[in-house]
Amino acid sequence: MDPVRFVALGDSFTEGVGDELPDGTVRGWADLVATGWASSRGEAIEYANLAIRGKLVWPIVEEQLERALALHPTHLSFNGGGNDMLRPRTPISRIADAFTHVLRRCDEEGVTLVLLSGANPSGQLPLSRVIQRRGDELSRAVVARVHGRDDVVMALNWPDATLTDPSFWSADRLHMNTRGHHRVAARVLEALGERVPDGWWSLPELPEWVRLGRGAYVREHLGPWVRRRLTGTSSGDGRAAKHPQWVSIAPSAG
Helix, strand or coil, X not given: CCCCEEEEECCHHHHCCCCECCCCCECCHHHHHHHHHHHHHCCCEEEEECCCCCCCHHHHHHHHHHHHHCCCCCEEEECCCHHHHCCCCCCHHHHHHHHHHHHHHHHHHCCEEEEEECCCCHHHCCCHHHHHHHHHHHHHHHHHHCCCCCCCEEEECCCCHHHHCHHHECCCCCCECHHHHHHXXXXXXXXXXXXXXXXXXXXXXXXXXXXXXXXXXXXXXXXXXXXXXXXXXXXXXXXXXXXXXXXEECCCCC
């Protein structure tokens, strides 16, 4: 088999926010895919992750895409637009243009594009109808941009009704928890034609899972998010990518 070199681009969804490990670092679906992919193949793969939380879709493209292609990957995953979608004045077509650009550059470099949509958090958030509508529009627009491209690996999470259940989400209601990230990783591995580890599609509900009441949710999560919007700051300001260069991921013993 040819060696796999997998690089992931994106925002908090791809960085892994919500799937925190005991040491405080984040894991997430892309890390899980790398481990599952190596285990399915029975050999190590190379993995890089340039995603940084809080990024809008065009900064993702401008800051991460060419750095990723310079690593000469065989596969590049791309997702973005969730942060843009929450800004009602941002045109959906402008977000979808980023996906077209990434596909064109992957074609030029001979890289297989792994295209993801994020899961749907709208039922748990304020302005849920607006978020649902814009998410539906973005999903349709992106799928239309890759219509007829059977060579693009598609892992679409927005239409997954199971993933809308609160038990797949962290306390901030905007990022998936460990259970959610494993389900997304399962979908990506399946789309790649690789074996999905047992249980990943639906881990048991987390014993520590707690849904915050409205007051605590506003104070701990919604309020800080609104302040960042008003001040033009981002949760990713000053952060660096967690795996900017290749790391070798060996098959898991488990």
